[in-house]
Amino acid sequence: MSRTADAVIIGGGVTGASLAFHLASRGVKGVVVLERKFLAAGGTGRSVGVIRQLYPSPETCRMVLSSLRVFQNFREVVGGDSGYVGCGALIGVSPAMLPSLERSLEIQREVGIRAELLPPHELARLEPRIDPSGLGAVLHEPESGYGDPTAVTLGYAAAARDRGVAIEQGVAVTEIRVDGGRVTGVVTQNGESIHSRVVVNAAGLWAGAVAALAGITLPIVVGRHPVFIVKRGAAFGPPHPVYLDLAGGTYVRPETGDLTLTGSLVEDETRHPMDPELLGNEAGFEEAAEALELTSRAIPALADAHYQQGYAGAFDITPDWMPILDESPVRGFYIAAGMSGHGFKLAPAVGQMMAELITGGRTTVNRAPFAFDRFAAARRRGESFVGSFLGSS
Ligand SMILES: Cc1cc2nc3c(=O)[nH]c(=O)nc-3n(C[C@H](O)[C@H](O)[C@H](O)COP(=O)(O)OP(=O)(O)OC[C@H]3O[C@@H](n4cnc5c(N)ncnc54)[C@H](O)[C@@H]3O)c2cc1C
Structure with a gap:
């Protein structure tokens, strides 16, 4: 059994679906998405x-802003509903983090992101339930909030299908064929060969295993990031905005049904490597108690919230917490992985950039910070890596 495709995308998460949409929108025919389970299963x-929208580089700021515009106008631009809720985001930093935050704010302003810096005593004006002690400042991003990653994936997938993309679920790629340093296609679990001169690794948490099929090693660690869900009591009042407490190392994001999703923000996930097959497993009670302690320090009124559930999530993390968006040393074999915990909010821009790269166009955003070989080059130059929020201070 064999057939031919113009491009094969491995992985039907938000990255693969966005890329499929963007390739088809740029006129590429014969795009096939192969997903080993079902869309958004990873x-x-x-x-x-x-x-x-707080990022340490102009490129990521531009990408998140353009992605935000897509989430806000998803029905018109893509179709379907992104689940975007513009509840605003507050980002608290310690006094020591303030200089880095000020530099990042300058970048945000240059790029056109709406954000303002507040001294801690002004926080009460926006959200009196956050404890300002220990904070050096708070960044307010009025247009930030949250969206629905599964809905966005399904929206992109539906729009991609309308543009001729074949989305095949329950089909795992088991081999990647390479000849003379160039990719020539893939083989699926059914033994079917799909010949293609373009194969994209959008396999998220499994990207390392997929890259290995082509003899490529990715500097990606799959790190555990558990999520905890609590139900706010009636006394809590209206929902809180998204709050990212970089000083205290916790975050909260509201959900319908008086729920709050919370977890750690200390970026220590690489110290907790996880087998991606354990994704979704129940989190332990002790772990939940530790996380909720931080949550209720940030928002004391959440101390009364009822614990509902905790599960193991995971990030595919690169050494600088930024994705790899590039052709690999195997020609025609592209990598769109290593999203390091920001693959949802960047997905519209990532899909666009990868489609521009694959079709030989100029990329709208400078893609040097996402180059495949940047880690080795930075090490040679003795550079240290920036963090995912503020950069090095
Ligand atoms: C708990 C948690 C919280 C997060 N919070 C945020 C957040 O607040 N904001 C944000 O922007 N991002 C967040 N992220 C990160 C973001 O959700 C991810 O970066 C993004 O969804 C990754 O999408 P992806 O398509 O690259 O990978 P995935 O969603 O992992 O998709 C990869 C797909 O590839 C498939 N696959 C694997 N191997 C094969 C194979 N051999 N053949 C075929 N298919 C294969 C898998 O089944 C999977 O469906 C969070 C992630 C987690 C887990």
């Missing part, structure tokens, strides 16, 4: 879906 379906 990290996407477990994502908290926060959309914040």
Whole structure:
């Protein structure tokens, strides 16, 4: 059994679906998405879906802003509903983090992101339930909030199908064929060969295993990131906005049904490597108690919330917490992975950038910070890596 495709995308998460849409929108015919389970079965379906716009580089700021515009206008631009809720985001930093935050705010302003810096005593004006002690400042992003990663994936997939893309679920790629340093196609679990000169690894938490099929090693660690869900009591009042407490190392994001999703923000996931097959497993009670302690320090009124559930999520993390969006050393074999916990909010821009790259166009955003070989080059230059929010201070 064999057939031919113009491009094969491995992985039907938000990255693969966005890319399929963008390739088809640029006129590429014969795009095939192969998903081993079902759409959004990976990290996407477990994502908290926060959309914040604080990033340490102009490129990521531009990408998140353009993605935000897509989420806000999803029905017109793509079709379907992104689940975007523009409840605003507050980001609290310690006094030591303030200089880095000020530099990032300058980048945000240059790029056109709406954001303002507040001294801690002004926080009460926006959200009196957050404890300002220990904070050096708070960044307010009025347009940030959250969206629904599964809905966005399904929206992109439906729009891609309308443009001729074949989306095949329950089909795992088991081999990647390479000849003379160039990709020539894939083989599926059914033994079917699909010949293609373009194969994209959008396999998220499984990207390392998929890259290995082509003899490529990715510097990606799959790190555990558990999520905890609590139900706010009636006394809590109206829902809180998204709050990212970088000083205290916790976040909260509201959900319908008086629920709050919360977890750690200390970026220590690489110290907790996880087998991606354990995605969604129940989190332990001790772990939940530790996380909820931080949550109720940030928002004391949440101390009365009722614990509902905790599950194991995971991030595919690169050394600089930024994705790899590039052709690999195997020609025609592209990588769109290593999303490092921001693959939802960047997905519209990632799909666009990868489609521009694959079709030989100029990319709208400078893609140097996402180059495949940047880690080795940075090490040679003795550079340290930036963090995912503020950069090095
Ligand atoms: C708990 C949690 C919270 C998060 N919170 C946020 C957030 O607040 N904001 C944000 O922007 N991002 C967040 N993220 C990150 C974001 O959700 C992910 O980066 C993004 O969804 C990854 O999408 P993806 O398509 O790259 O990968 P995935 O969703 O992992 O998709 C990869 C797909 O590839 C398939 N696959 C694997 N191997 C094969 C194979 N051999 N053949 C065929 N298919 C294969 C898998 O089944 C899977 O469906 C969070 C993630 C998690 C887990």
